[in-house]
Amino acid sequence: MNSQNIMFVILAAIIILSSIATVVTKSVIRAATYLLFVLLGTAGMYFLMGYTFLGAVQTMVYAGGIIVLYVFAILLTDGAKGQDTKARIKDASWGFILALVGFLVFLFMLLKQNLFADIATLDAPQEPAKCAATSIDSIGNTLLSSGEGGHLLPFEAVSVLLLACIVAGLLIARKR
Amino acid sequence: MFNFQDITTWIHGMLTGTLGLPEWAAILTESIGVALAVITLYAVFAIFLIYMERKVCAFFQCRLGPMRVGPWGTLQVFSDVFKMLTKEIINLRQTDRFLHNMAPFLVVTASMLTFACLPWNKGAHIIDFNVGVFFFLAVSSLGVVGILLAGWSSNNKYSLIGAMRSGAQIISYELSIGMTMLTMICLTGTMSFSEICADQAVNGWNIFRGHLPAVLAFIIYLIAGNAECNRGPFDLPESESELTAGYHTEYSGMHFGYYYLAEYLNLFICAGMAATIFLGGWAPLTIAGLDGFNEVMAYIPGFVWFIGKAIFVVFLLMWLRWTFPRLRIDQILSLEWKYLVPISMFNLVLMALVVAYGLHF
Numbered sequence: 001m002n003s004q005n006i007m008f009v010i011l012a013a014i015i016i017l018s019s020i021a022t023v024v025t026k027s028v029i030r031a032a033t034y035l036l037f038v039l040l041g042t043a044g045m046y047f048l049m050g051y052t053f054l055g056a057v058q059t060m061v062y063a064g065g066i067i068v069l070y071v072f073a074i075l076l077t078d079g080a081k082g083q084d085t086k087a088r089i090k091d092a093s094w095g096f097i098l099a100l101v102g103f104l105v106f107l108f109m110l111l112k113q114n115l116f117a118d119i120a121t122l123d124a125p126q127e128p129a130k131c132a133a134t135s136i137d138s139i140g141n142t143l144l145s146s147g148e149g150g151h152l153l154p155f156e157a158v159s160v161l162l163l164a165c166i167v168a169g170l171l172i173a174r175k176r
Numbered sequence: 177m178f179n180f181q182d183i184t185t186w187i188h189g190m191l192t193g194t195l196g197l198p199e200w201a202a203i204l205t206e207s208i209g210v211a212l213a214v215i216t217l218y219a220v221f222a223i224f225l226i227y228m229e230r231k232v233c234a235f236f237q238c239r240l241g242p243m244r245v246g247p248w249g250t251l252q253v254f255s256d257v258f259k260m261l262t263k264e265i266i267n268l269r270q271t272d273r274f275l276h277n278m279a280p281f282l283v284v285t286a287s288m289l290t291f292a293c294l295p296w297n298k299g300a301h302i303i304d305f306n307v308g309v310f311f312f313l314a315v316s317s318l319g320v321v322g323i324l325l326a327g328w329s330s331n332n333k334y335s336l337i338g339a340m341r342s343g344a345q346i347i348s349y350e351l352s353i354g355m356t357m358l359t360m361i362c363l364t365g366t367m368s369f370s371e372i373c374a375d376q377a378v379n380g381w382n383i384f385r386g387h388l389p390a391v392l393a394f395i396i397y398l399i400a401g402n403a404e405c406n407r408g409p410f411d412l413p414e415s416e417s418e419l420t421a422g423y424h425t426e427y428s429g430m431h432f433g434y435y436y437l438a439e440y441l442n443l444f445i446c447a448g449m450a451a452t453i454f455l456g457g458w459a460p461l462t463i464a465g466l467d468g469f470n471e472v473m474a475y476i477p478g479f480v481w482f483i484g485k486a487i488f489v490v491f492l493l494m495w496l497r498w499t500f501p502r503l504r505i506d507q508i509l510s511l512e513w514k515y516l517v518p519i520s521m522f523n524l525v526l527m528a529l530v531v532a533y534g535l536h537f
Contacts, residue, residue: 003200029328033275036321052305056314064317071324072343075336136307136367 007048015041032070039063053139178477181299210302214292218441225440227253228487229494236498260436263429268331276329280427280434282322287438287445289315294448295369295457297478298377308369309357312449313350316404319438320346323423326435330426338414338422341505342406348512349410352400355520356393359527360453363390363536373457380464381456385537389527394454396520398492401446403508405439408497410508447489451482455489458482 018037025031039062046055146152184206191202227242227250234241242249267273292302293312305311320343327339363386364372376382383390403410414422424435451457458478462470503511530536 003203027272029325030272030275033278033321033325052311053307056305056307056311060310060314060317064314064320068317068320068324068343068347071321071328072340075324075328075340136310 011044036067179299180297222437222440223253232494260433265429271331272329275325279322279326280431283319283438284434286319290445295373301370304370306368309367327423334419335425338419349400349403352516356397359393359524362527376456377459383454392523405442409500448486450489451485455485
């Protein structure tokens with residue numbers, strides 16, 4: 001048990017408790033707040049592993065972007081007040097089935113990859129400095145290169161998606 | 177040049193060697209020490225900035241400002257702080273008490289995380305990643321959630337309108353801040369704050385090195401930074417004439433105090449970032465050719481340079497605040513989306529051309 005493991009346990013407890021609170025709570029805006037803690041905990045995991053870039057992206061996109069969007073949407077609609085419990089129970093059966101399927105897929109992957117055996121045979125946890133070999137330069141070069149291991153095509157595909165989102169946003173917001 | 181790393185390695189050596197602590201315990205002790213230092217600095221700077229704001233504001237309005245408590249009113253802010261600490265925290269009926277109590281802590285946590293990114297001296301960086309600038313932008317965007325939650329959980333129309341205005345304003349102006357920082361990263365070629373400062377100590381300050389695009393970026397950064405702190409001509413989220421006090425109307429005691437603290441510290445952080453990225457951080461002023469002058473400047477320690485530059489930028493921002501009248505929300509948003517964003521995009525391309533053709537100094 002070293003300090004790395006202690007931090008992992010603390011972060012894992014935060015993530016698990018907040019995720020349970022997210023689905024259990026009755027108020028939509030509280031659910032969004034607990035979700036913020038889940039996402040921040042995940043960012044903390046990335047920082048713990050030494051992936052500072054991924055951690056910063058997680059904080060910026062999910063915690064700073066998506067949660068703000070959620071909170072804005074909840075404040076602008078009447079979701080902040082309306083708690084229609086009947087609708088919640090009606091939706092819950094579908095949600096339960098989906099969650100079960102997701103859990104089974106997760107379990108299948110976990111057992112197929114023999115992760116438990118790997119963890120048992122792993123002698124010492126790796127130093128964070130060794131994992132943090134990816135620099136911002138290599139990320140940028142890989143993202144924008146079209147050669148082997150380059151990700152230019154998905155990058156451009158995502159930009160087309162974003163353009164479509166902007167056009168759709170303008171279409172909805174335009175004056176009629 | 178005084179290097180703070182000598183002190184930190186000496187402390188680490190003393191904890192592990194003389195006291196015989198294991199590595200993790202030594203790091204834990206150091207982390208707690210650093211956290212205490214950050215919180216103390218945070219409070220000290222807040223007190224100083226509030227006093228400075230009141231004095232600067234008074235001089236701009238041809239008044240004297242606080243004069244009664246202590247010589248030149250220097251003890252006024254301390255007595256205000258004690259008043260704030262002893263005030264009752266009032267719980268409201270019909271509100272989400274959990275969110276209402278948590279919102280100020282979210283704002284102050286985001287502010288402290290960004291505060292820890294500032295480079296104080298050579299070797300005195302608290303948070304220093306290879307993606308430092310990106311991390312700074314990421315954690316500074318967390319405060320918006322706190323403001324929105326504060327507005328909603330107060331169960332008050334004024335608070336909600338103030339929070340919505342503030343949210344829209346901060347999210348919009350973050351774009352310009354990100355774009356100007358990207359412009360300067362393009363010049364320095366690194367995102368880590370320590371490397372940005374070390375680079376400027378050798379090659380000269382970025383604002384001189386990058387000439388035209390850097391000056392343009394500096395001006396855009398000052399405007400956007402002022403808006404990001406909800407200050408100056410952009411203070412309509414808490415415009416007292418129409419919204420009483422905006423999103424923190426319903427807060428009392430120290431919960432209001434946290435918003436107040438975060439507001440002033442965000443001003444200092446904004447100024448400190450401008451000092452780091454444009455004015456060289458802890459790097460002294462050097463003029464090529466004047467070796468004697470450079471020698472003398474290098475004797476002044478880095479933290480004096482950094483704090484001096486940051487306070488100079490703070491003065492610029494206060495000057496702006498007490499000079500211009502307040503804008504309307506549509507004017508604020510059209511200034512950002514129709515003028516600042518296109519200009520900063522153009523500026524980014526200009527800087528890329530300058531760097532690509534080697535036109536900088």
